[in-house]
Amino acid sequence: MTNLFLLVIMLVSVAQAQQSGPVTLWIPIVQSSPPTVAGYLVSEQNDALVAVGITSTGNVIIAGNVPVLAGVPETVLPNGGSGALVQIAADGRTISRIVRVASTLSHAALASDGSVVVCGPDGLSVVAPDLTTIQWTATPGNVVRCAIAHDGRVAALMAADRMLLVYPANGGIPRSINVLGTAVHDIAIDATSGLVFATGYTQAASDLKVAFLRAYRLNDGELAWQRYGFSASVVKGAGLTADSEGRRLVMGADGMLYMAGFTDGGNSIFTHDPADIHRVLSASELIKFDSYNNPFNLSGAKSLAWYGRFDPATGTLLRGQWLLTRLSDGKGNSISIRGLAVAADGTLLIVGDTACCLQGRSGMQLFAQTLGGYESGEPFVLVVKSDFSQRLLWAALAAPGATAGSSPAVAAAVTSDRLAVVVNLNPNSVNSRALITTGNPPFATRPGGTDGYYVTMPLNR
Structure with a gap:
């Protein structure tokens, strides 16, 4: 209180x-402080969650492919099927309703006014803040990622041809942007700078992937700036031969652009200026304060994570940081970022899955409970202070007496005082995996199969 x-x-x-x-x-x-609630979305069949958001009134909106939930009211919009928005009341304990918006969902994003863009194999739709009206729909084909700006413009990433589409606020004919590269993993859009962003990688040589981050102007689709994306000869000439990829993008509530990346070792382009590979980042640009954000003592190729804050207008890297785990013998180990969100003061919420082990994993507690044992691919939640100088929370989610392997946390949302995370729990052959529950959730036990799970709690600084 x-x-x-x-x-x-x-x-x-x-x-x-x-x-x-x-x-x-x-x-x-x-x-009142925001509630702390963690529990399942229990259905008779498999769930697959893809996104989460928090409205201005505190409701949690979860997007995913969700079969019928017993006793929960449903609204079915045109073409609505398993692709649904699940509305959880501000108390975190009440599933208010399910709104079926598509046959299948791949992704979704919540706008500042409460409207939601949803996308999947059938295209994309923008749903009004009341979640009962589809404002407009487009059917360009299979859309794998989507984003919505505060002025209502929408960006959509096509799966097959690395095509980025930008739609006017009320729908209509989109602007098409061909993003060069081998794979595009994510997009973001910013009405303030008038730019749309894309990240992924180029297979620059048979033995080298090189991450890229690009910004395109909304008014004409032309390239505004590029970061990373260096040629193979330049990267190898600098001796930075670890593969790298851009994995996630998000516009933070602070107005900054955030990118999460992957690299298979510490000898990576992420140690250098993204605009000038010949300049090593300074200690104030690449923040290190302990062995979990300093990639040394690595044995073989490891999937390390990196994240950074960029000025969206210029592409200038303002701050960056490594993320890795450590084995009991001190050797560095792998971790993957699947989602990130950023509060108005720059506090970062990062989620994903990890190999052994998070700092303090043995005997780790959450919600005054001792977590179950480690298993490879368990989900994690990380909160990083706005200046990247401290981890405010870094926790696994395995239930006491259980494990939670191969079950990534896939999406995150954050406000000034609250966070929300969603996980897809994948069963094992002995059905012994489970996630921690607390706060009288709608469902504290799971029937089996792939189960969607969420946790919401105060954002403590």
């Missing part, structure tokens, strides 16, 4: 006022 005080100045009677002046009273007001 947080105690606030309301300053009230009351003027007493004229006679008293002449003698003593204004009287100041301090009246305490009690403001």
Whole structure:
């Protein structure tokens, strides 16, 4: 609970006022903290969650492919099927309704006004903030990632041909942008800078992948700036031969652009200026404070993660940081980022899956419970201070007495005081995997199969 005080100045009677002046009273007001709830979306069949958002009223909106949930009201929009938006009330414990918006969903994104863009094999739709009306629909083909700007413009990434489409706020004919490279993994859009962004990699040589980050102007589709994307000869000439990829992009609530990347070793382009491979990043640009963000003592190729904050208008890297795990003998090990979100003050929320082991994994506690044992590919939640100087939370999610391997956390959302994360729990042959539950969730046990899971809790700084 947080105690606030309301300053009230009351003027007493004229006679008293002449003698003593204004009287100041301090009246305490009690403001509730966001709830902490973790539980499943239990259905009779497999679930596959793809995105999560938090509305201005505190509702959690989860997007995914969700079969019928017993006892939960449903709204079926045109062409609605298993692709659905699940609305969870601000208390975190009540599944208010399911809105079926597509046959299948691959991704979704929540706009600042509460509208939602959803996308998948059938194309994309923008759903109104009330979640009962489709504002417009487009059917360009299979859309694997989508993003929506605060002015309503929408970006869509086509699966097959690395085509980026940018739609006007009310739909209509999109602008097509051909993104050069071997694979495009993610996109973002920013109305303030007037740019749309794409990241992925180019197979620059048979033995070298090189990440790229590009910005295109919304008004004409032309390239505004490029970061990374160096040629194989330049990268090899600099001695930076670890494969690299751009994996995730997001516009933070602070107005900055964030990228999460992959590299198979510390000898990577992410150690250098993304605009000038010959300049090594300074200690104030590439932030290291312990062995979990400093890639040394690596044995063989490891899938390390990296994330950075960029000025969206210029592409300047403002801050970057490594992320890796450590084995019991101290050797560096692998971790993958699957989703990230950023609060208005720059606090980062990062999720994904990991190999052994997170810092302090043995005996780790969460929600006053001791977590179950490690298993490869378990989900993690990481909160990083806005200046990248501290990890505020770094936790696995295995239930006590269980494990949670091969079950990535796939998406995240954050506000000024709250975070939300979704996970797809994959069963093993003995059905012994489980995720931690707390706070009287809708469902604390799971029936089996692939189960969607969510956790929402206060964002503590």
